[in-house]
Amino acid sequence: AMKEGMTNSEMATATYVVLPTYAITTANNIANGIVRADASRAAEGETVNLSAIANNGYHLSTWAITTETGTVEVSANNSFVMPAGNVTISATFEPNGHTITYYNVSGEIITVDTFAYGDTITPIAEPSVVGYTFTGWYPALPTTMPDYDLTPMAHWQINRYRININQVQGGIVQAIEVVDYSTGETIVIDSADYGSWVQISTITNDGCTYNDVVVTDANGTVLSVSNNGFTMPASDVTVTPRFTIQEFTITY
DSSP, X not given: OXXXXXXXXGOOOOOOOOOOEEEEEEOSOOOSEEEEESOSEEETTXXXXXXXXXXXXXXXXXXXXXXXXXXXXXXXXXXXXXXXXXXXXXXXXXXXXXXXXXXXXXXXXXXXXXXETTOBOOOOOOOOXXXXXXXXXXXXXXXXXXXXXXXXXXXXXXXXXXXXXXXXXXXXXEEEEEEETTTTEEEEOSXXXXXXXXXXXXXXXXXXXXXXXXXXXXXXXXXXXXXXXXXXOSSOEEEEEEEEEOOOOOOO
């Protein structure tokens, strides 16, 4: 209405334009997570903000905003500009990747494997150490990859090998092991741990002289003997003493 004294040219006319809005829907086949938009409808040119919640063990990988005719780019801050048409929001969630770092008993890394969360774990080949038997990984490896890194350490048990003695004419030979160094107490043994010191005890018969002892491993290799003892190798051994039978002359 015109106010009193106002001319036609002084009348102001206001025009309001209502922009159309378009639907924002979420795809129903999204796996391993949830996505949301901060609006269910928006006009062309408006900024729509997105958020994503990944399931345990997963992370957001990519967004996919589609229209009837194409796709819409999503910015680095998880938002997009509304086009002139309805859009559907989707996303891909991928499993988190984690490492399995295998260690030996000295703390050195054997190797590093990478698995995705939920993958079936295939352990590496059992490591080998001379003189030891592999007994497993500690902590034990699970069947499938959890949502964290693993650091198993190899465990071994020391091997024990047989000591075979060739008893010959001239005396008796025994393998002994010191069980108490403070008292010198020893025991007779027929086997020993890899790397342990084996002492040779001899009893020489009357009329004989003890010369030395020859120790060979399972391959026939002669081992080093010092102070009538040797270090146990990673195989059975054979101990052969050597005596000299003294000869005497009988004069009639």
